[in-house]
Amino acid sequence: MSLLKLAVNPNDHHLGNAGAALTLVEYGDFQCPHCKLAHPLIKRLLEEKGSELHFVFRNFPLREIHPYAFTAAIAAEAAGKQGKFWEMHDLIFENQEMLNTDYLFSLAGTIGLDPVQFAKDLTNKKIMNKIETDFESGLRSGVNGTPSFFLNDYLIVSYNETYESLLDAIQMEFKMNQH
Secondary structure, eight states: OOBOSSOOOTTSEEEEOTTOSEEEEEEEOTTOHHHHHHHHHHHHHHHHHTTTEEEEEEEOOOTTTOTTHHHHHHHHHHHHHTTOHHHHHHHHHHTGGGOSHHHHHHHHHHTTOOHHHHHHHTTOHHHHHHHHHHHHHHHHTTOOSSSEEEETTEEOOOOOSSHHHHHHHHHHHHHHHHO
């Protein structure tokens, strides 16, 4: 069974209850159609279980098959520098079929980012290093495709692109934590 090798930390992007007993980590690729399918499932999960769940997103751009995945990850991280990671994250997934560099700039304008700062951050070495750290931690954790989910440090192998498969894994883990 695959274990999460890099503990959740302050460099991660978080949603939900940071003090929750359950932590769900997603390794995702912004250009992956399967990640796009998972996006509304995660949003629903957070709406329904947000107080019981801590959600973390980590970048895992599969550059060989998704030419804009790394650029999109940089754009999301650059938006994060201006406090808008999740807004950019959501817009990228919701408009995935339109991904290119110009479109990412237009999304930055849509969410009110400072365009000069955004452009500067697109070449920020710290941002690129963060994405590389996410990716490397995924490799060390056994990630070989996206999305990959870890619940309380264990790879969820039962996820089959349905809300129920995520919910079942969470409910099973929640029951185990109660004992």
